[in-house]
Amino acid sequence: MTPRYAMVVDTRRCVACKACVLACKAENQVPDGFCRDWLVEEVRGRFPNLSAENRSERCNHCGHPPCVSACPTGASHVAEGGVVLVTHHKCTGCKACIAACPYDSRYVHPEGHVDKCTFCLHRVQEGRQPACVEVCPTECLHFGDLSDPDSEVSRLLATRTWKVLHPETGCEPNVYFLK
Ligand code: SF4
Ligand code: SF4
Ligand code: SF4
Numbered sequence: 001m002t003p004r005y006a007m008v009v010d011t012r013r014c015v016a017c018k019a020c021v022l023a024c025k026a027e028n029q030v031p032d033g034f035c036r037d038w039l040v041e042e043v044r045g046r047f048p049n050l051s052a053e054n055r056s057e058r059c060n061h062c063g064h065p066p067c068v069s070a071c072p073t074g075a076s077h078v079a080e081g082g083v084v085l086v087t088h089h090k091c092t093g094c095k096a097c098i099a100a101c102p103y104d105s106r107y108v109h110p111e112g113h114v115d116k117c118t119f120c121l122h123r124v125q126e127g128r129q130p131a132c133v134e135v136c137p138t139e140c141l142h143f144g145d146l147s148d149p150d151s152e153v154s155r156l157l158a159t160r161t162w163k164v165l166h167p168e169t170g171c172e173p174n175v176y177f178l179k
Pocket of ligand 1: 015017018020054141
């Protein structure tokens, strides 16, 4: 069966150490001042009834990615497992994809092309986990194949409550947050 790669983020386990951000920068040679993943520390409610949520966020590798339809050169495309990628040499840096992405997941690399999270597909193709998943000290990041009902990500989504960010966009994100 064709794989459908997804990431499941257990927000309750995240201690906001940002190791995922640093590991991604090192693995993918992300230039200074930019990032492919980032941490959102959200506090809700009013004192004394406050609740906090730490979310390691990245491109959602959307099932209906508007960045891909907006790209005039075909540089942005859907690859193996539904992973959304940018072919650097086809990218003119026009930023149409950046304007189309509701999640602000992309940036212009100093070399002129657009860049973003790749789900570390180069590692996944070697049977390894994405760098951020491997480094997380509290194991809150889970990566796998949702087309396999026995995968860890499928089991987590079947047994826990979860959300995706801004479902109203209709983009069908493939990054899920356990509550
Ligand atoms: Fe949270 Fe894990 Fe990232 Fe640390 S490495 S910030 S615990 S997701
Ligand atoms: Fe495209 Fe943005 Fe969705 Fe990633 S999060 S696939 S960049 S629309
Ligand atoms: Fe960065 Fe890879 Fe994690 Fe994406 S999957 S945020 S590229 S380390």
